[in-house]
Amino acid sequence: MATLNLLFTAGMLLLLLVLAGRVALRLDQSVIAAYILVGIFVGPYAPSVGGVSLTLVESPEVIRLLSDLGVVLLLFFVGLELSLEQLFSNRTRFARAGAVDIGVSLPLGIGLGLAFGFTLLEAAFVALIVFNSSTVIIAKSLIDLGWIADTESQAILGVIVIEDVITALGFAVLSVFLVSGTDVSTVALSIAWSVLFLVVLLGAAYYGSGLLERAFDIESSELFLLGVLGVAAVVAGTGLLVGVSEAIAAFLVGTAFGRTRHTDRIERLVAPSRDLFAAMFFVVIGLQTNPALLTASLGFVVVAVVVTTGGQLVSGTLAGRAYGLDRQRAVRVGCALTPRGEFSLVIAAFLVTAGTSPTLRETIPAFTVGYVLLTSVLGTILMRNADHLSRVFASLTSQNSSDVS
Numbered sequence: 001m002a003t004l005n006l007l008f009t010a011g012m013l014l015l016l017l018v019l020a021g022r023v024a025l026r027l028d029q030s031v032i033a034a035y036i037l038v039g040i041f042v043g044p045y046a047p048s049v050g051g052v053s054l055t056l057v058e059s060p061e062v063i064r065l066l067s068d069l070g071v072v073l074l075l076f077f078v079g080l081e082l083s084l085e086q087l088f089s090n091r092t093r094f095a096r097a098g099a100v101d102i103g104v105s106l107p108l109g110i111g112l113g114l115a116f117g118f119t120l121l122e123a124a125f126v127a128l129i130v131f132n133s134s135t136v137i138i139a140k141s142l143i144d145l146g147w148i149a150d151t152e153s154q155a156i157l158g159v160i161v162i163e164d165v166i167t168a169l170g171f172a173v174l175s176v177f178l179v180s181g182t183d184v185s186t187v188a189l190s191i192a193w194s195v196l197f198l199v200v201l202l203g204a205a206y207y208g209s210g211l212l213e214r215a216f217d218i219e220s221s222e223l224f225l226l227g228v229l230g231v232a233a234v235v236a237g238t239g240l241l242v243g244v245s246e247a248i249a250a251f252l253v254g255t256a257f258g259r260t261r262h263t264d265r266i267e268r269l270v271a272p273s274r275d276l277f278a279a280m281f282f283v284v285i286g287l288q289t290n291p292a293l294l295t296a297s298l299g300f301v302v303v304a305v306v307v308t309t310g311g312q313l314v315s316g317t318l319a320g321r322a323y324g325l326d327r328q329r330a331v332r333v334g335c336a337l338t339p340r341g342e343f344s345l346v347i348a349a350f351l352v353t354a355g356t357s358p359t360l361r362e363t364i365p366a367f368t369v370g371y372v373l374l375t376s377v378l379g380t381i382l383m384r385n386a387d388h389l390s391r392v393f394a395s396l397t398s399q400n401s402s403d404v405s
Helices: 002-026 031-042 060-080 084-089 091-115 120-131 135-145 151-180 184-207 209-215 221-241 246-258 263-287 291-296 298-323 327-336 342-354 358-384 386-404
Strands: none
Touching: 002 031, 002 263, 031 263, 031 358, 060 221, 060 246, 060 263, 060 342, 091 120, 091 151, 091 298, 120 151, 120 298, 120 342, 120 358, 135 151, 135 327, 135 342, 135 358, 151 184, 151 246, 151 298, 151 327, 151 342, 184 209, 184 221, 184 246, 209 246, 221 246, 221 263, 246 263, 246 342, 263 342, 291 298, 291 358, 298 327, 298 358, 327 358, 327 386, 342 358, 358 386
């Protein structure tokens, strides 16, 4: 009977995700927000209607493993899309654009955290959360809007890659400080192990792609799929053993596979598994979110969305100009970089279990959920109206010029 109930629960959850996802797509929005809301409304903190609780899933532990695999595959695919060769060949233009984005967005995040009374470590986590743009939402929007073949898409994806790398490195360092405390020797040793693991993994990704390509020259699609999932999970799990986030480890595994000729096959065979497990990850985020805490952090969320969206429009547009784009395409870059998503939620999920204070365990994760929900919606709207926004900016600029003269 218990098995039947578990199957019934799983079936109902999947159907609710389908319904919520269809509504989101009908409204031209990302399904990420819809999946999180489903988790909130069927989880342990679900509201009651007429004295009947809407709770469908009592504990997120029931689907925790699927959620962890979702994290691994999400960041694996981010790494898979990272072209190290393209990044190196256009490094000057990407560096200029990325430096502008980093110079504006990261200080804004730290300032926001400190302004709301957080410690420097807590503010640093907030900075990473509000800094990293959503690869999933942006990539899908680029395809939907037909921008993917345009020159601005290169600048957008290049800046996202730089954000991912900076976020991964920052997350790795902050995670060590969080887990190891403030003891200098312990922190130094933990960072040394983490850096060594990351250097070895990055070296393997860059120099071992030939071996990886030969090892996965497997005719059977079933065995190929199992092998890719197995390698990603084992390396991610090894990362956890040495104090490195599984997300970062999976990201680097993805960069290794991205340098092989198996990329198209991986995308074709592994993408469905990624989508299923990723949906469970977003659901777990919702299950862990207490609406009361979400409501309590609403003021912080609104302020953060207003400040960082304005900052991202400025930094993104300047980054586009630094990349060599005209004003219209540069404004598209600013609008496109607005949505936050998977990496921010990965950090929030980590803090729920590893946080050492109520602010880290509850306040910041709840803030992250509200922040991602609002920026995913707002970012989609801005992208669809980017050209109109560009004309408004041009009109204001010309008006100001005429007033000065």
